Amino acid sequence: MTRRKFLGWIGAAAGAGAVMGGSASAASTKHFKGYPGSLGVLHDITRCIGCRQCERACNTVNALPEPQQPFDDLSVLNQERRTTSHAYTVVNRFQGEDKAHPTFVKIQCNHCLEPACASVCFVKAFRKDRTGAVTYDASLCVGCRYCMIACPFNIPAYEYNKAFTPRVMKCTLCLPRIEKGLLPGCVASCPKEALTFGPREKLIKEARRRIQRFPQTYVDHIYGETEMGGTSWLYLSARPFGELGMREDLGIQPAPSLTAGPLSAVPIVVGLWPVLLTGIYAISRRKDQIAAQERIEAIAATVADANEEMKVKLAELKDKMNKEKEAAINLEVKKALEEAAKPSEAEKQPAEEIGAAEKRKEEK
Ligand code: SF4
Ligand code: SF4
Ligand code: SF4
Secondary structure, three states, X not given: OOHHHHHHHHHHHHHHHHHHOHHHHHHHHOOOOOOOOOEEEEEEHHHOOOOOHHHHHHHHHOOOOOOOOOOOOHHHHHOOOOOEOOEOOEEEEEOOOOOOOOEEEEEOOOOEOOOHHHHHOOXXXXXXXXXXXXXXXXXXXXXXXXXXXXXXXXXXXXXXXXXXXXOEEOOOOOHHHHHOOOOOHHHHHOOOOOEEEEEHHHHHHHHHHHHHHXXXXXXXXXXXXXXXXXEOXXXXXXXXXXXXXXXXXXXXXXXXXXXXXHHHHOHHHHHHHHHHHHHHHHHHHHHHHHHHHHHHHHHHHHHHHHXXXXXXXXXXXXXXXXXXXXXXXXXXXXXXXXXXXXXXXXXXXXHHHHHHHHHHHXXX
């Protein structure tokens, strides 16, 4: 199922719910405003210089592998990137009218207040923690990847290259560091203080203060304050967010209200929901297993063919070597026979010389 289809499906479900009963749409207008005192990060895009130090720090604190292109290679900014299983955060460059001053935007999981990833996860592998972090428990994950389809920010990445127990990978808000009283790795490493960590409410106040103080510098909007019901990462910018690859079409409704509303209005669907998802998961899992089995069989057949070919080639090679060896031996034998057939020095001496030598012996 593609992201577009899935979101379209959510939209259709929301529409159906609105038709089925007023309670569904009423329920969807109320949403969670975040745990009191929960934490977040304010990314002031106007301060970011695109140095990628945050990317480096993120890989270090999360023990992620070194990238193919080193962190000090800024040519990676020539292409817009997304997060991967080896990069929980990436910085992208956006060229504006002022070519000399591009804009840099850091992206990672936004730790939504009501996460779409958690709402579609029927085994509850994703959870919104009281700290503000959206956590992921790999031991519960069944690998259905609905979270990837549901995320409106296109963030979770899957370990496709891992044969056993692949995980969904994304920014953790550095929860293990926060619990020890440390700053998230990226925040601690930013040389321009483009990232500020703290209680979300305080970050919103600080963002408003900056906008009021420097109205010429900032657009009058805090991205993440209300988008999709609000996120723990917040953004300030000098340029409209739509010019910076950030979605402006998300609205203020949290994703779960789009599914919870219609689902709560139709009790039978509530009961069927996990069954339905489990069924879809089982089918996709079966497809994956069949595909994996086919891959294994194809590899085995290729290896068998290669072995057969190798055997034939080895036999041909052996035959050729034997023939060459035989030819070399024959040549040596022929040379030896020719050598042996040649007359010796003595045999070459003329008969008169022999007669004269014998006569000289008699005279003595
Ligand atoms: S470390 Fe700070 S300035 Fe450098 S790219 Fe990251 S957010 Fe921007
Ligand atoms: S940004 Fe995506 S992955 Fe992160 S909490 Fe929100 S929905 Fe989940
Ligand atoms: S909060 Fe931690 S995991 Fe998230 S982007 Fe920053 S360093 Fe990476």
